[in-house]
Amino acid sequence: MTAVPVVAHRRIEVPLAGRGYTVHIGPGVRNLLPEVVAATGARRVAVVTARPAGWTPDPGVPFLTVPARDGERDKTLAWVEELCSRFASFGLSRSDAVVSVGGGTTTDSVGLAASLYHRGVPVIHLPTSLLAQVDASVGGKTAVNLPQGKNLVGAYWQPRAVLCDTDYLETLPPRERINGLGEIARCHFIGAGDLRGLPLHEQIAASVALKASVVASDERDAGPRHLLNYGHTLGHALERATEFALRHGEAVAVGTVFAGRLAGALGRIGADRVAEHEEVVAGYGLPTALPPGMGTAELIALMRLDKKATSGLTFVLDGPRGAELVRDVPERAVAATLDAMPTGPAPHA
Numbered sequence: 001m002t003a004v005p006v007v008a009h010r011r012i013e014v015p016l017a018g019r020g021y022t023v024h025i026g027p028g029v030r031n032l033l034p035e036v037v038a039a040t041g042a043r044r045v046a047v048v049t050a051r052p053a054g055w056t057p058d059p060g061v062p063f064l065t066v067p068a069r070d071g072e073r074d075k076t077l078a079w080v081e082e083l084c085s086r087f088a089s090f091g092l093s094r095s096d097a098v099v100s101v102g103g104g105t106t107t108d109s110v111g112l113a114a115s116l117y118h119r120g121v122p123v124i125h126l127p128t129s130l131l132a133q134v135d136a137s138v139g140g141k142t143a144v145n146l147p148q149g150k151n152l153v154g155a156y157w158q159p160r161a162v163l164c165d166t167d168y169l170e171t172l173p174p175r176e177r178i179n180g181l182g183e184i185a186r187c188h189f190i191g192a193g194d195l196r197g198l199p200l201h202e203q204i205a206a207s208v209a210l211k212a213s214v215v216a217s218d219e220r221d222a223g224p225r226h227l228l229n230y231g232h233t234l235g236h237a238l239e240r241a242t243e244f245a246l247r248h249g250e251a252v253a254v255g256t257v258f259a260g261r262l263a264g265a266l267g268r269i270g271a272d273r274v275a276e277h278e279e280v281v282a283g284y285g286l287p288t289a290l291p292p293g294m295g296t297a298e299l300i301a302l303m304r305l306d307k308k309a310t311s312g313l314t315f316v317l318d319g320p321r322g323a324e325l326v327r328d329v330p331e332r333a334v335a336a337t338l339d340a341m342p343t344g345p346a347p348h349a
Contacts, residue, residue, distance in 0.1 A: 130180020
C-alpha cells in the first residue's frame with residue numbers, strides 16, 4: 001500500500017521492562033498503523049472498529065473487520081466470547097494481532113479479548129474518543145462489567161502501541177468532548193498541575209504522561225496506581241445508579257468534587273482546597289452535583305463493590321502529602337458528605 005505521511009506529533013513512552021510501548025498523539029497518527037502492525041510480525045489482524053471505513057486505516061496485512069459494540073451495556077463477557085469466536089473463525093494465530101478502533105469501552109473489551117485469546121495476542125489501540133485517549137487506552141487495564149459492578153472481570157494486558165489521532169476528536173458530539181474532560185480535570189489533583197487553558201492536544205499529552213509515569217512505577221495496582229482512581233469510587237457508583245445515563249467522565253467529575261468534600265470533612269484539606277475541586281471541575285464545563293433521585297444508602301452499597309475496597313469504604317483522597325489511598329473511611333462521614341452534595345439536573349440517557 002502507499003505510505004501515508006504523518007505530521008510531527010508527540011511521542012510518550014510507557015517504560016515497562018519487556019512490555020514498554022509508545023503512545024503517539026497528534027493529527028493523522030492512525031496512519032502509523034501499518035508500521036506498528038509490521039513491527040509485531042503479524043501476518044493478519046482482526047480490526048474491531050466503531051468507526052466507518054474511511055476512518056479505519058488499512059493495517060497493511062489481510063484483516064477481518066468486526067463492528068464494535070461501543071458502550072457500557074455491551075461491555076460483557078458474552079461480547080468478549082463473541083470476539084474470540086470471530087478471531088478463531090478468521091484463523092487468527094497467537095503470532096497475529098488485534099486492533100481496536102473506538103472509545104474506552106471498546107479498548108476495554110477488545111483488550112480483554114486479546115489478553116485471553118491464545119492466552120494473549122498483541123493488541124494495538126486507536127482510541128477515537130477524548131476519554132479513551134486521555135485514559136482508557138493507556139496502562140494495560142482491560143475489563144468488562146458484571147451486573148454487580150463495573151470492571152469486575154479483567155486482566156492487565158499492555159498494548160503494543162497506542163495511536164491517539166486527534167483528528168478523531170473533530171467529529172465528537174459536544175457531550176462526548178465534555179465527557180473526556182472529566183479524566184483531565186481529576187489529573188489536577190494527582191500531580192498533573194493546572195491544565196486549564198492549554199490546547200487540547202497538550203492536555204491529552206500531559207494526562208498521558210502522568211499516567212505513563214504512574215503505570216511505570218506500579219503496573220498492577222499495588223500502590224501508587226490507585227491515584228489514577230481519583231474521583232472514581234463515587235463515579236463508578238453513579239454510573240451504575242443511573243444505568244449509565246451519567247457517562248464515565250461526567251460521573252468522575254462529580255466524584256472528584258465529592259472526594260474534595262470528603263477530604264475536607266475528614267480534616268485532610270482546608271476549605272480553600274475543597275472549593276478548588278468544584279472550581280476546577282466546573283471550569284471544564286463538567287457537572288459538580290449529584291443527579292436527582294440518588295439514594296445515599298444505594299450509593300454507599302455500590303461504593304462497597306469498588307475494586308480498591310478490600311475492607312470497608314475506600315477512597316483516593318487529597319491530603320497534606322497529596323492524594324493517597326485511604327481505607328476504612330467511616331460510613332457516617334461518607335453518608336453526611338453525600339447528603340450535603342447539591343442535586344443537579346437529570347442526565348440525558
